[in-house]
Amino acid sequence: MSEKWKSKRLGTLSVRAGQEPCPITGAIATPIYQTSNFQFVDVEDGAKKCESIDNGYCYTRLGNPTLSVLEAKMAALEGGEEALAFTTGVAAISALLFSVLKQGDHAIVTDTCYSATHYLFDTILPKFGVEVTFVDASEVRKVEQALRPNTRIIYFETPANPTVKLVDMKAIARIAKEHDLMSIVDSTFASPILQRPLEHGVDVVVHSATKYIGGHGDVMGGILVGNSKLMHTIRDDTYKNMGGVIMPIDAYFLLRGLKTLEVRMKKHCANAMAVAKYLENHSKVDRVYYPGLPSHPQHELAKRQMDDFGGMVCFELKGGLEAGVTFMNSLKFCRLAVSLGDVDTLIQHPASMTHWYVAKEERERSGITDGLVRMSVGIEDVEDIIADLEQALGKVE
Numbered sequence: 439m440s441e442k443w444k445s446k447r448l449g450t451l452s453v454r455a456g457q458e459p460c461p462i463t464g465a466i467a468t469p470i471y472q473t474s475n476f477q478f479v480d481v482e483d484g485a486k487k488c489e490s491i492d493n494g495y496c497y498t499r500l501g502n503p504t505l506s507v508l509e510a511k512m513a514a515l516e517g518g519e520e521a522l523a524f525t526t527g528v529a530a531i532s533a534l535l536f537s538v539l540k541q542g543d544h545a546i547v548t549d550t551c552y553s554a555t556h557y558l559f560d561t562i563l564p565k566f567g568v569e570v571t572f573v574d575a576s577e578v579r580k581v582e583q584a585l586r587p588n589t590r591i592i593y594f595e596t597p598a599n600p601t602v603k604l605v606d607m608k609a610i611a612r613i614a615k616e617h618d619l620m621s622i623v624d625s626t627f628a629s630p631i632l633q634r635p636l637e638h639g640v641d642v643v644v645h646s647a648t649k650y651i652g653g654h655g656d657v658m659g660g661i662l663v664g665n666s667k668l669m670h671t672i673r674d675d676t677y678k679n680m681g682g683v684i685m686p687i688d689a690y691f692l693l694r695g696l697k698t699l700e701v702r703m704k705k706h707c708a709n710a711m712a713v714a715k716y717l718e719n720h721s722k723v724d725r726v727y728y729p730g731l732p733s734h735p736q737h738e739l740a741k742r743q744m745d746d747f748g749g750m751v752c753f754e755l756k757g758g759l760e761a762g763v764t765f766m767n768s769l770k771f772c773r774l775a776v777s778l779g780d781v782d783t784l785i786q787h788p789a790s791m792t793h794w795y796v797a798k799e800e801r802e803r804s805g806i807t808d809g810l811v812r813m814s815v816g817i818e819d820v821e822d823i824i825a826d827l828e829q830a831l832g833k834v835e
C-alpha cells in the first residue's frame with residue numbers, strides 16, 4: 439500500500455485508492471487494458487520487463503495495468519503491503535496453497551469452510567502428499583492440539599460459510615506466530631469494510647471477489663493480500679505459471695463495484711439486522727444465526743473484531759427440512775440462488791445445494807443441518823424482503 443493512503447478511511451479508499459487520472463488523457467475511470475502483449479522499446483527493455491513486473495508490463499498473465507490498479511486498491515483497503523488478483527476466489531486460494539505448501543507439509547483447516555476449499559484440502563492436496571487436519575477453529579484449544587512438527591499453515595474463515603460461526607483472529611494469529619506458521623483467513627463474508635484481518639496479525643487475507651467486492655452478481659474474481667515478499671513469490675510462482683490471473687475487463691468490473699463497497703455494506707448490515715430480528719421473533723423459526731444478535735454465541739467476539747455484522751443470516755425452521763422446502767418454494771421476491779454478497783437478496787439451502795457432497799454426519803458436525811436456510815440479505819428496501827418472508831412463512835404448516 440502506498441504511503442498516500444495510510445491515513446485515509448474506508449469510504450475514501452473504496453472510491454479513490456489506487457486510481458489516478460490517466461497522465462496522458464486525463465481519463466478518471468481506469469481504462470480496460472484489453473491486451474495480451476506489451477511492445478518493448480528494444481531487446482534490453484524486453485529482457486527487463488520479462489524478468490519482473492517492477493520494470494514494466496510484458497504479457498497479461500504476468501501482470502497488466504488494469505489489474506495493478508485493482509491490486510493496489512485491495513492492498514489499501516486491507517492495510518496490506520501488496521495484493522494479487524485472480525479469475526475466481528478458488529483460483530486465488532489454490533494458487534496460494536500450491537505456492538506455500540509442499541509434499542510432507544501439514545495444514546490445519548477449519549471444518550466449517552467453503553465447499554471448494556474443503557475439496558482442495560480434503561481431496562486434491564493429499565494427492566500431492568500434503569497432510570490435512572480439519573478442526574473447529576472457533577475453539578482455539580483444538581487448533582493447538584492439532585499442531586505437528588511439520589505444520590506449515592492454519593487456514594480458516596470468519597465469519598464462516600455457511601453458518602456464520604466466527605474464529606478469533608488474534609488468538610489464531612498468535613498461535614501461528616509462536617510456532618512460525620502462516621495464518622490465512624478467508625474474509626469473504628466480511629469484506630474489508632467490516633474487518634481487516636492483517637491488523638489482528640493474520641498473515642494472508644483471501645477474498646472471493648465474486649461476492650461483496652464485485653457486489654452486483656455479474657463478475658467473478660479472487661484476491662490475496664499479504665506482505666510484498668510473499669506476494670512477489672506467488673506472482674513468480676503459481677500466479678504466473680498456473681495461469682489463474684483475472685482478465686482486465688473483470689478487474690474493471692471489480693473496480694467499479696469497489697467504488698460503492700462501503701455504502702453497500704452499510705445497507706447490507708442494516709437490512710440483515712432487521713431481517714434477523716424479524717426471524718428471531720417469528721413463531722415458526724427455531725433458531726437464527728447472526729453475529730449481530732445478542733443470542734449469537736460469539737456476539738462479544740463479533741463486537742471485538744468486526745466493525746459491523748454483515749449481510750449473511752442463517753436460520754432453521756421448527757418444521758426442519760420439510761418446512762424449509764415449503765418455505766423456499768413459496769418465496770416470490772427473494773431469489774433462490776447460491777452465491778452471496780449481491781445487491782439482490784439471495785437464499786439457498788446448504789444441505790441440498792452448496793454442501794450436498796459433504797457427508798450428512800460431517801455436515802451436521804459443522805452445523806449444517808437439513809433444515810438450515812442461508813440468506814444473503816440484499817440492499818432492496820427491507821420492508822419488501824420481510825413481506826416476502828412473512829408470506830412464505832405463512833405457507834409453512
Ligand SMILES: *Cc1c(COP(=O)(O)O)cnc(C)c1O
Pocket residue numbers: 526527528529552554555595599624626627645646647648649658659660
Ligand atoms: C464463493 C466463495 C469462495 C470461492 O470463490 P469463487 O469466486 O466462487 O471461486 C471461497 N470462499 C468463500 C467464503 C466463498 O463464499
